[in-house]
Amino acid sequence: MGIFFDAKRKIFHLKAKDTSYVMEVVRDGYLVHLYWGRKVQEYHHPNYLQQMDRGFSGNPYQHKEDRTFSLDTLPQEYPQYGNSDFRKPAYQIQLENGSTVTDLRYDSHTIHKGKMPLDGLPVTYVEKEEEAETLEITMIDKLIGLKVILSYTVFNHFNVITRSVKIVNDGNTSLKLLNVQSLCVDFREADFDFLHLHGAHVRERHIERQPLRHGIQSIESARGSSSHQHNPFIALLRKDATEHAGEVYGFNFVYSGNFLAQAEVDQFRNTRVTMGINPFDFSWKLDPGAVFQAPEAVMVYSSAGLGDMSRTFHDLYRTRLVRGEFRDKERPILVNNWEATYFNFTADKILEIADAGKELGIELFVLDDGWFGKRDNDKSSLGDWFVDLRKLPDGLDNLALQVKEKGMQFGVWFEPEMVSVDSDLFREHPDWCLHVPGRESSESRNQLVLDLSREDVRKEIIKRVSDILTNIPISYVKWDMNRNMTEIGSAQLPADRQRETAHRYMLGLYKILEKITGDFPHVLFESCSGGGGRFDAGMLYYMPQTWTSDNTDAVSRLKIQYGTSLVYPVSSIGAHVSAVPNHQVQRIASIEMRGHVAMSGNFGYELDLTKLTADEKTAVKNQVSSYKEIRKLIQFGDFYRLKSPFEGNETAWLFTNKDKTEMIVYYFRVLAEPAAPASVLKLTGIDVQKIYQVNGTDIIYGGDELTYAGMSIPIELQGDFQSYCWHLKAIKE
Numbered sequence: 001m002g003i004f005f006d007a008k009r010k011i012f013h014l015k016a017k018d019t020s021y022v023m024e025v026v027r028d029g030y031l032v033h034l035y036w037g038r039k040v041q042e043y044h045h046p047n048y049l050q051q052m053d054r055g056f057s058g059n060p061y062q063h064k065e066d067r068t069f070s071l072d073t074l075p076q077e078y079p080q081y082g083n084s085d086f087r088k089p090a091y092q093i094q095l096e097n098g099s100t101v102t103d104l105r106y107d108s109h110t111i112h113k114g115k116m117p118l119d120g121l122p123v124t125y126v127e128k129e130e131e132a133e134t135l136e137i138t139m140i141d142k143l144i145g146l147k148v149i150l151s152y153t154v155f156n157h158f159n160v161i162t163r164s165v166k167i168v169n170d171g172n173t174s175l176k177l178l179n180v181q182s183l184c185v186d187f188r189e190a191d192f193d194f195l196h197l198h199g200a201h202v203r204e205r206h207i208e209r210q211p212l213r214h215g216i217q218s219i220e221s222a223r224g225s226s227s228h229q230h231n232p233f234i235a236l237l238r239k240d241a242t243e244h245a246g247e248v249y250g251f252n253f254v255y256s257g258n259f260l261a262q263a264e265v266d267q268f269r270n271t272r273v274t275m276g277i278n279p280f281d282f283s284w285k286l287d288p289g290a291v292f293q294a295p296e297a298v299m300v301y302s303s304a305g306l307g308d309m310s311r312t313f314h315d316l317y318r319t320r321l322v323r324g325e326f327r328d329k330e331r332p333i334l335v336n337n338w339e340a341t342y343f344n345f346t347a348d349k350i351l352e353i354a355d356a357g358k359e360l361g362i363e364l365f366v367l368d369d370g371w372f373g374k375r376d377n378d379k380s381s382l383g384d385w386f387v388d389l390r391k392l393p394d395g396l397d398n399l400a401l402q403v404k405e406k407g408m409q410f411g412v413w414f415e416p417e418m419v420s421v422d423s424d425l426f427r428e429h430p431d432w433c434l435h436v437p438g439r440e441s442s443e444s445r446n447q448l449v450l451d452l453s454r455e456d457v458r459k460e461i462i463k464r465v466s467d468i469l470t471n472i473p474i475s476y477v478k479w480d481m482n483r484n485m486t487e488i489g490s491a492q493l494p495a496d497r498q499r500e501t502a503h504r505y506m507l508g509l510y511k512i513l514e515k516i517t518g519d520f521p522h523v524l525f526e527s528c529s530g531g532g533g534r535f536d537a538g539m540l541y542y543m544p545q546t547w548t549s550d551n552t553d554a555v556s557r558l559k560i561q562y563g564t565s566l567v568y569p570v571s572s573i574g575a576h577v578s579a580v581p582n583h584q585v586q587r588i589a590s591i592e593m594r595g596h597v598a599m600s601g602n603f604g605y606e607l608d609l610t611k612l613t614a615d616e617k618t619a620v621k622n623q624v625s626s627y628k629e630i631r632k633l634i635q636f637g638d639f640y641r642l643k644s645p646f647e648g649n650e651t652a653w654l655f656t657n658k659d660k661t662e663m664i665v666y667y668f669r670v671l672a673e674p675a676a677p678a679s680v681l682k683l684t685g686i687d688v689q690k691i692y693q694v695n696g697t698d699i700i701y702g703g704d705e706l707t708y709a710g711m712s713i714p715i716e717l718q719g720d721f722q723s724y725c726w727h728l729k730a731i732k733e
C-alpha cells in the first residue's frame with residue numbers, strides 16, 4: 001500500500017487496497033498514464049506504449065524529427081490543447097495576449113503520509129496519517145510561469161484514489177482559466193459501457209447504461225446545482241460487468257454546483273474520461289500570485305461489479321466524508337408535516353400530529369415550510385426568518401418546548417439561500433440576489449437566488465439561521481433549496497469576473513455551511529433541493545443526510561433509492577411513508593410496501609398521523625418498533641442490491657453487518673402477474689458457511705442454500721404492491 005516512485009524509470013506506482021494506478025514521466029517532462037486496475041506487485045510495463053507514425057497526429061516541436069511521438073496518441077494525465085493533442089483537454093487557460101496555448105511539463109513531486117484538506121471545499125479525509133498517502137506532482141509551463149499541482153491520494157483500506165488540481169499563477173501577467181477539470185484518465189481501450197444517473201424533479205437518479213461509442217458522451221449541469229437531471233457520477237463498465245462481477249471504474253465529483261463528466265472515444269479507440277467544474281459559462285481570473293483550487297473527484301475501482309463499487313463509495317463517504325457527531329449515530333425516526341398540512345397549519349394541528357407521533361414511537365417532529373413571515377403559499381416571505389405569530393401565536397420557541405415536553409425532538413425547515421420577491425429582505429436589499437443589471441430576473445417558484453458570493457449576504461444568512469438555532473431548542477434542520485440559477489451575475493463582481501459567480505456562490509455556500517454546522521454540532525442537518533436536486537458528496541460533507549426525492553410514492557422510490565444507492569450510503573437516503581392516494585402519482589400502495597421501502601433508508605413519515613385508521617396505526621407502530629431494532633444494520637451495514645427495479649416487476653435488496661451474522665432482506669413486487677412464474681430470490685453478501693435462522697421462527701437455512709438455491713417468494717403475496725421482509729440471524733450449529 002502506498003505511493004512508490006522509481007527514480008530511474010521515472011514511474012509512479014500508486015497502490016490502494018487492491019488497486020494499482022501507474023504513471024510515467026516520458027521524454028522532456030510529459031506525464032503519461034500507464035495503468036489503472038487490479039493491483040500488481042511490480043509494474044514492469046508489459047503493456048508498453050506502442051508509438052507509431054499516425055497520419056495527422058503532429059509532433060511537439062522538440063520532437064519534430066520523431067514522427068512517432070505525438071501527444072495525440074499518448075495517454076496523458078493532465079492534457080492540454082494546442083500542441084498536437086486534438087482531443088478535449090483537461091484544462092484551458094487564456095493568456096493576456098489572447099493565446100490559449102500552454103505547455104506543461106513535469107517539474108517535481110512530493111509524497112507524504114495522510115491527506116490535506118482543500119481550502120474552503122468539501123473533501124474526503126483521514127483520521128490517522130497511516131490511512132492514506134498523497135502524491136503531489138508539480139507541472140510547469142516555464143514560458144508563462146504557470147504552475148499546476150496534480151494531487152493524488154490513495155486510501156489503504158479502500159479501492160479509492162482521490163484527485164484534485166491546484167493552479168498557481170507564478171507569472172507576472174493575469175491568466176484566465178477557461179476550464180479546469182479535476183481529473184483526467186486516458187484509458188488505452190474503449191470496450192466499455194458508460195453508466196450514469198439521469199432524472200428530473202420527482203424522478204431522480206435513474207440508471208442508464210449504454211455502450212461507449214466514438215466521440216464524446218457526457219453529462220453535465222449548468223443549473224447552479226448538481227441537479228435532479230444528472231448526478232455528478234459516471235462509471236465505465238466492462239461489457240461483462242454486472243452487479244456482482246466484473247471490472248467497474250466509478251467517478252464521483254465532490255461538488256454541488258455545475259459540473260461536466262465526459263468520456264471521449266478517439267480515433268484509435270482510446271477513452272479519455274474527465275470530470276470537473278462545467279467549463280460552460282465559467283471562467284476565473286487569476287492575477288499574478290493567485291491560486292485556484294479545483295474540487296476533489298473520487299475514483300473507485302472494482303473488479304467485483306457495481307455492487308462492490310457502491311459499497312466502496314458507501315464506506316468511504318459514511319466514514320471519511322461525512323463529519324460530526326451524527327456520522328456514527330443512529331438517526332431518529334421523524335414525522336414531517338409537509339404532506340400532512342402543506343402551508344395550512346395551526347399550532348394545535350402541529351401538536352396533534354406530534355401527539356400521534358409520540359404515541360406511535362416516533363422520535364422527532366419536523367415543522368416544514370410555512371412557519372415564518374406571512375407564508376401561506378409559496379409566493380412570499382423567503383428571507384424573512386421571523387416566526388409567523390398568526391399561525392404560531394405562542395412563538396416557535398413555545399411550540400418547540402411543547403413538542404420536547406412530549407419526549408420528542410423538534411426540527412425545523414429553512415430555505416436560507418433564497419429570497420421571495422414579496423419579502424422585506426428583498427424590498428430592503430434588491431441587489432442581494434443573483435441578477436444582471438438592467439434585465440428582469442426569471443422567477444422559479446416565485447423566488448430568486450441570494451448572491452452567496454457576497455460576504456454581507458452570507459453574514460445575514462448566518463445571523464438569521466443562528467439566531468433561531470441559538471434561541472430555540474432545535475435538534476434537526478431541513479435545509480432546502482428550491483430553484484436553479486438564472487441571470488447569473490453578481491452586483492459586487494467586476495465585468496471580467498462575472499463568469500466566476502456560479503462557482504463563487506458554491507464557495508460562499510460552503511462557507512455558510514461550515515460555519516453553521518460547526519457552531520451547532522448537536523443539530524442534525526438534512527439537505528434538500530426539491531427532494532434530490534442536490535444529492536451529492538459536496539453536501540454530504542456538511543450534512544450527513546439528504547431528502548432523496550419529493551416523490552414519496554413507494555413504487556417510484558424503488559428506482560430512485562436503488563439508483564441513489566449506486567454512489568451514496570443508505571445512511572444518507574431520507575425515505576418517508578406518505579399517505580395514499582400518493583400526492584405525486586396518485587398511487588395506492590399498501591402500507592406494508594410503503595413501510596418496507598421507507599425502512600430501507602433513513603426512516604420517517606410524511607402524512608397526517610391523526611388520520612390513520614386503526615389498522616394503519618397498528619401497522620405504523622410495528623414499523624416504528626421494528627425499525628428501531630434494525631436501523632443500525634440498515635444505516636451502517638453493507639448494502640447488496642439483489643434485483644433491479646429497472647429490469648422488471650421485482651426489486652430486492654439486503655442489508656448485512658460486516659461479520660454477516662445478521663441481515664435484513666426486502667423483496668418487492670409491484671404488480672400482480674397472471675400465470676406468473678414461481679419466483680426465487682438468491683442472496684448475495686451472506687456467509688455461505690453460516691447457518692441462519694429466520695427471526696422469530698424456528699426456520700433454519702444454510703448460507704450456501706440461500707446463496708445457491710435461493711428462497712422461494714411466499715405465495716401468499718397476492719395482488720399489486722406486495723413486499724416481504726426476512727430478518728436472518730446466524731446461529732451456532
Ligand code: DGJ
Pocket residue numbers: 338368369413480482528529530531547549550
Ligand atoms: C421542497 C421539499 O423537498 C419538500 O419536502 C418541502 O420541504 C417543500 N420544499 C417545502 O416548500
